[in-house]
Amino acid sequence: MSLEDAVQRGLRFNLGLIDSQQADAHARAERECAFAALLPQITARAQQTYTQLSFKELAIKLPPQAGFQLPPVSGGFGYSDARVVAESPVFNASLLDKYKAQKMLESASALSTKDAQDVVVFAVGAAYFQVVLSQARLATAQATLVLAQEL
Numbered sequence: 001m002s003l004e005d006a007v008q009r010g011l012r013f014n015l016g017l018i019d020s021q022q023a024d025a026h027a028r029a030e031r032e033c034a035f036a037a038l039l040p041q042i043t044a045r046a047q048q049t050y051t052q053l054s055f056k057e058l059a060i061k062l063p064p065q066a067g068f069q070l071p072p073v074s075g076g077f078g079y080s081d082a083r084v085v086a087e088s089p090v091f092n093a094s095l096l097d098k099y100k101a102q103k104m105l106e107s108a109s110a111l112s113t114k115d116a117q118d119v120v121v122f123a124v125g126a127a128y129f130q131v132v133l134s135q136a137r138l139a140t141a142q143a144t145l146v147l148a149q150e151l
Contacts, residue, residue, distance in 0.1 A: 003128050010124035011117060020109075020116040027109035031102040037095050040088035050078040 011017060053074040055061075062070055089095060 006128045007124050010120050014120045017116045020113045024109045024113045027106040031106045034099040034102040042086045044084045046082040048080045052076050
């Protein structure tokens with residue numbers, strides 16, 4: 001196994017580094033939520049209704065002089081209602097401060113993840129070179145044994 005393969009495996013499977021990357025993603029999500037609070041909030045609603053009115057229940061009567069009577073129920077009718085509401089903070093210092101703080105936390109988290117990567121690379125490299133050193137010592141001991149046997 002080469003040093004590059006060992007480092008790649010260390011970066012892929014180190015749980016501390018994976019945890020640091022998850023914290024980095026969480027910090028990024030928190031920054032995006034703080035940014036969303038600064039943006040305009042838009043809501044929309046649409047409704048359509050169809051109904052009939054009962055003139056008898058509403059106690060609506062025409063005077064006898066009108067010459068005709070109202071039917072017991074009105075003809076069906078419908079109406080539509082559509083609304084769009086947009087709200088935008090003109091200037092909210094606390095939301096802006098929260099966004100700036102989350103942005104700094106995200107930057108700190110990214111640097112922490114980079115530091116964790118560097119620690120993993122250093123630890124894997126040190127372990128790799130200890131193995132190489134042990135192999136060299138073993139080869140030296142074997143060569144010394146062969147030399148001693150020949151003498």
